[in-house]
Amino acid sequence: MDLITLADVRAAAHLIAPHLPPTPVLALPTLREGLWVKAENLTPVGAFKLRGALNAVAHLPVDARAAGVVTHSSGNHGAALAYAAKAADIPCVVVVPDSAIASKVAAVRRLGAEVLQVPVAERAEQARRVAAERGMTVVPPFDHADVIAGQGTVGVELLEQRPDVAVVLVPVGGGGLASGVATAVKALRPDVRVYGVEPELAGDAAQSLAEGRLVSWPLADTGRTIADGLRTGLSELTFAHLRAHLDGVLTVSEEEIRRATGALIRASRTLVEPSGAVAAAAALSGVAPEGRTVAVVSGGNIEPRLLRELLPE
Numbered sequence: 439m440d441l442i443t444l445a446d447v448r449a450a451a452h453l454i455a456p457h458l459p460p461t462p463v464l465a466l467p468t469l470r471e472g473l474w475v476k477a478e479n480l481t482p483v484g485a486f487k488l489r490g491a492l493n494a495v496a497h498l499p500v501d502a503r504a505a506g507v508v509t510h511s512s513g514n515h516g517a518a519l520a521y522a523a524k525a526a527d528i529p530c531v532v533v534v535p536d537s538a539i540a541s542k543v544a545a546v547r548r549l550g551a552e553v554l555q556v557p558v559a560e561r562a563e564q565a566r567r568v569a570a571e572r573g574m575t576v577v578p579p580f581d582h583a584d585v586i587a588g589q590g591t592v593g594v595e596l597l598e599q600r601p602d603v604a605v606v607l608v609p610v611g612g613g614g615l616a617s618g619v620a621t622a623v624k625a626l627r628p629d630v631r632v633y634g635v636e637p638e639l640a641g642d643a644a645q646s647l648a649e650g651r652l653v654s655w656p657l658a659d660t661g662r663t664i665a666d667g668l669r670t671g672l673s674e675l676t677f678a679h680l681r682a683h684l685d686g687v688l689t690v691s692e693e694e695i696r697r698a699t700g701a702l703i704r705a706s707r708t709l710v711e712p713s714g715a716v717a718a719a720a721a722l723s724g725v726a727p728e729g730r731t732v733a734v735v736s737g738g739n740i741e742p743r744l745l746r747e748l749l750p751e
Contacts (some may be wrong), residue, residue, distance in 0.1 A: 479738025493588030513542025580614030590618025613676030
């Protein structure tokens with residue numbers, strides 16, 4: 439299986455740059471000395487997913503652009519692809535589960551994409567059906583080399599912004615972000631330790647790396663975590679990247695995720711969703727190794743009801 443390289447990530451950075459300036463790295467000394475966060479929640483769609491979507495759309499063959507793109511997504515990737523498609527002036531269809539967070543679905547529609555809601559188990563098949571019927575190109579949320587390379591630009595940026603970093607923490611759901619970041623960071627700075635972080639209730643990546651084989655958890659299990667963006671398991675492609683480049687996968691409890699989400703919102707004065715807080719949760723709970731640490735805050739599209747729950751008056 440071919441893995442992406444640093445050259446792929448650098449090429450993606452060149453394509454993305456006109457649409458997305460580097461996101462900031464914020465110091466949070468009130469939470470932990472030596473902790474910074476890479477604020478991907480501050481992209482135009484509120485999540486890192488925009489990087490992979492922009493790169494994938496930029497790589498579309500000329501004869502495929504007019505038909506447009508389709509994907510399946512719980513929200514953030516859908517919004518990202520809708521944004522990238524709108525920038526390229528091509529059609530976009532996003533298939534979302536009927537259980538998706540309403541605010542995320544609304545964001546996809548505001549960006550001009552057509553939204554189809556189906557039962558969660560049918561979303562991938564529905565996306566393939568739309569692609570076949572309309573001649574569209576499927577851009578999956580993470581299982582795609584161009585998407586992974588785009589996400590890897592996070593790693594290049596954070597090394598430029600914090601060259602003294604010793605530990606990088608990255609959320610893991612489908613594994614596209616961690617695959618890209620680990621590829622870039624290890625190519626540029628092999629001495630920096632890179633760890634994926636996932637909820638204990640969706641710990642399939644930790645189990646997969648521990649057993650040396652791809653392990654899938656049923657949605658009935660992963661659906662219990664508050665981190666809705668991390669309920670999806672790895673693909674063969676992302677698992678191969680993580681095996682090659684990660685120093686390990688750490689897990690955090692639901693209470694640790696909740697505490698970290700509230701703490702990050704207060705300390706950074708930005709919105710952070712639970713999925714985006716898991717990497718920092720590992721640092722704040724003491725699960726992660728000591729040292730100058732950059733935790734990737736992968737998204738900030740938090741549901742208003744949950745925001746009120748996590749930040750009571």
